[in-house]
Amino acid sequence: MTKSEQVLPAYTAFERRETRIESVYQGYLLALEQAGFDGDIDGSYSGRLMAATDNSVYQQLPQAVLYPRTTAAVQQAFALAQYDQFRSVKFSPRGGGTGTNGQSLSAGIVVDLSRYFHQVAEVNADEGWVRCQTGVVKDALNDAVREFGLFFSPDLSTSNRATIGGMINTDASGQGSLVYGKTSDHVLELKAVLLNGECITTAPKSLEQAQQIAATETLEGAIYRQVLATCVDLRDAIEAKFPPLNRFLTGYDLKHCYDPERQLIDVSRLLAGSEGTLACIVEAKLNLTPIPRHKVLVNVKYSDFQSALRNAPFLVKARATSVETIDSNVLNLARQDIIWHQVAAQLQEVEGQAMHGINMVEFTAVDDAEINEKVDSLTAALDDLINSQPELGVIGYQVCRDASSIQTIYAMRKKAVGLLGATRGRRKPVAFAEDTAVPPENLADFIAEFRAILNSYELHYGMFGHVDAGVLHVRPALDMTDPEDEVLLRQISDQVAALTAKYGGLMWGEHGKGYRSEYAPSFFGDELYGELQKIKAVFDPDNRLNPGKICTPFGTTAKLVSVDATKRGYFDRQIPIEVRDDYAAAMNCNGNGLCFNYAADSAMCPSFKATGDRRNSPKGRATLIREWLRLNAEHKFDATGFPQQGRFELFKQIPSAEKFDFNHEVKAAMESCLACKACASQCPVKVDVPSFRAKFLAWYYELYRRPVKDYLVKNVEPLAQAMAKWPRLGNLLSHNPFSLWVTRKLFGYIDAPKLSVPSAASRWKSRQWLHLSEHELAAMPKRELQQCVVIVQDPFTSFYEAELLEAFAQLALKIGFKPVLLAFKGNGKAQHVKGFLKSFKQTADKVASQLNAVAKLKVPMIGLDASTVLCLHDEYAQYTKHPINYQVQLVQEWLVDVLPERASAIAMKTPTQSLQLFTHCTEQTAMPKAAQHWQKIFSTWRIPLQVQASGCCGMAGTFGHEVENQAVSQKLYNLSWREKVEQEAVITLATGFSCRSQVERMSTKKRALHPLQWLAENCA
Ligand SMILES: Cc1cc2nc3c(=O)[nH]c(=O)nc-3n(C[C@H](O)[C@H](O)[C@H](O)COP(=O)(O)OP(=O)(O)OC[C@H]3O[C@@H](n4cnc5c(N)ncnc54)[C@H](O)[C@@H]3O)c2cc1C
Ligand code: SF4
């Protein structure tokens, strides 16, 4: 069979041992369902794949994922597993799934609290604490307590997606830990479900109380008996072994569980850092810290990274709250990332010197005078170093006092891991020795030796971290699909474990142990490791809670998990290399989870935000595509390129909801994507979901019949173009009650916009403006051509919002240009979105050729709709046979250039209400300067324009018009648009056609205008 004849196989059976749900688990899940489990039970292959990876190199398929809604449901799930027939069922709790060492991966059942355990139950501002469920994301918790002037202070880079449960169980910490400490330092009380279904509350207890509990015959009693025997009786051995670092080593904090001075026992200290091996923690009472009123960041610049490391103790001595570092590799990647636009002003290059490292020194204080004194004394000392000791490598510094700039610099630092993922080549930075901690005074020497190890293997790496605490994040680049690099990972792991021990440190300074648990016995020594095992045995004698992590139960032959466990690379390497290259966007996802960002006003990722289902996220979709490609490889099906033959619909199968096919699971995840493209620019490794989604849909619909509505979308451009010739008739035909009913019932579309009356073409004709083909343009005299601005039409504006085109033309005329409407040949974005790739390619070829011809004339080419203009560059570059020699600018990009010299020609009225601007989410993420440009344009007439942070409005092209997407569309609008749009006395401006349509139908009493329309309506 030739490639062009092949049809995607149906993946209907999973007979392979490793993908089948084991019979005991099938029985357990059925029993749980019959018992009325309050939550979701997901045994689907796609659902299990979502929990098979985290940010580590490992991949482990669980049997199922449970999403309990209540504590009682967790208790019920555990209690059911006590029946004899289910005693081999194992569990691993999970939160945000951002672990870097496979901590939450399991061959048993994953209990995921991130979907429903979101409640912040109680805030006591007077006493400074909060009680919350453990599925709450750390930043969301801080949102909830901010109004009280308090925050949960332990920080971590993944704060916008990691959960409180995950933080507690890895004892997370990060920037500012010298002052704010680790998560365990802030745990006041925990509610935990034990394996037998019992629920206990842990809080500090006097020795006497602890002994009373120990005397009871409950599981809790047994736990206290063991705790007293280990933590009190073996105090000396424990103190001798636990390193005097600010970092704790995950795995049962024997040292802090007992406070000999205050004679207190605190079992929460054992649970914190236990990586889900002792219990499922459902609720936490956490200590809160007053938000420092004053914060200043001093960014110190260095000629080399080693100088930055050696300079760290000097900075800490300056009474800094934290000192964070970044090396030149990370800096260079940040320079190429979208985030650089926001931080460049705070990290200006030093004239005549190359900046190869920075330290970010934070000062906090309760009053201005105190902070100024600290900052002044540091900057004076730095001036001195720069002038008198240039050999120390300090080349400059910048003081940053503005809160939002400080936040963006930290956002850049938090993005560092992701940025490293954008490293070119097959070798990508991977986590396995990424959070070493050594006493800070040893850091520079330790790093020198660490680098020597990596250099000896000629590996590329980037470094950043918390130099104040001696923690450095290093991710060497390896190709995990190459078995030889997998061997290297083991060798380097062993060497780094030995090196950290040599410098009195830990290999797991911050992220926990996970698959590195195999190093625990040698680290703790026989006696203390045995005690850890006894603790494990009393909680979980049969090794059923996250088995193999931290330690095994005392007296059993159970084994620890190992660094050599099955890795994602094992599965990825089964996909032929050319296929991997063709689907690089999906292959490159490194699972850092940035796309799980909880924040309503962030662009990524609307479908995940609206559904809470990780299948509907960029990571989820990339995971499913990789598995689909692997199955394709097993079946010798080549999914490179796209299907060429275009099979006749009648020859295709009708997709059946009853008949299982993994293709359907992948398709469901792809169809829920809004194609907003936020992932393509916001994901640090640019996982562009719409690019592989289109390919998948193209293959899928060669096997299965398409819904009729897809054909409507495919042909929407020529259809609208034809109807726009007689727009009144077109509207009559399309918007009468019968047609609306048919459109809804047959095509599943609602709220379609009406054609503009008069049409764009008629407006141009009546005003005698130029409406030309590329050939007619080329025939124009050169002098006349020089005055022209060419409007590249898009279907939305031209056919449904012709008044906007007219507004632009009027403005262009006022500033001395002739607006030329370029003959419409199509755009094709909708064809790409629906996976009609053959048709899309034809459209792209036609339009690219037209635009190339116009580009030769050297006239400005302007588009009004961001998503379609971006398509002319991004998607066209992947499909057209023509080179992309043209540059179509968005209207604000052009205006911002030409307006300063010409704006005096226009008098603008002063607005009576304030103006707020929403940029289209595709534009916001791909062109981060768009909002700034509009502000600049309005400032020409001294009109303030407030830019609103917003996520997707929920319309996204045709998505919001589809009946089946109404719930998601509305939810997204409510999440980040409705309240702002419906404010009193504010005029809303929105750059996206979709967004304006969404405002019109969701906030019926409000209107959103394109900024151009407002200008046109208000200029004299
Ligand atoms: C890019 C990147 C940067 C990172 N930076 C930092 C950093 O600065 N500081 C830091 O400390 N970590 C960091 N991490 C690691 C990771 O984010 C933390 O370990 C985080 O605390 C994990 O939270 P989570 O909700 O994702 O937990 P998961 O990964 O889901 O789980 C982590 C562990 O906690 C257990 N667990 C989760 N919830 C519960 C529960 N309710 N009850 C019992 N056990 C539970 C799981 O079984 C697992 O063992 C980083 C990770 C990435 C990918
Ligand atoms: S899609 Fe991007 S942001 Fe999401 S997990 Fe993958 S690499 Fe990270």
Ligand code: SF4
């Ligand atoms: S295109 Fe938008 S909805 Fe689709 S995966 Fe990317 S961010 Fe999510």
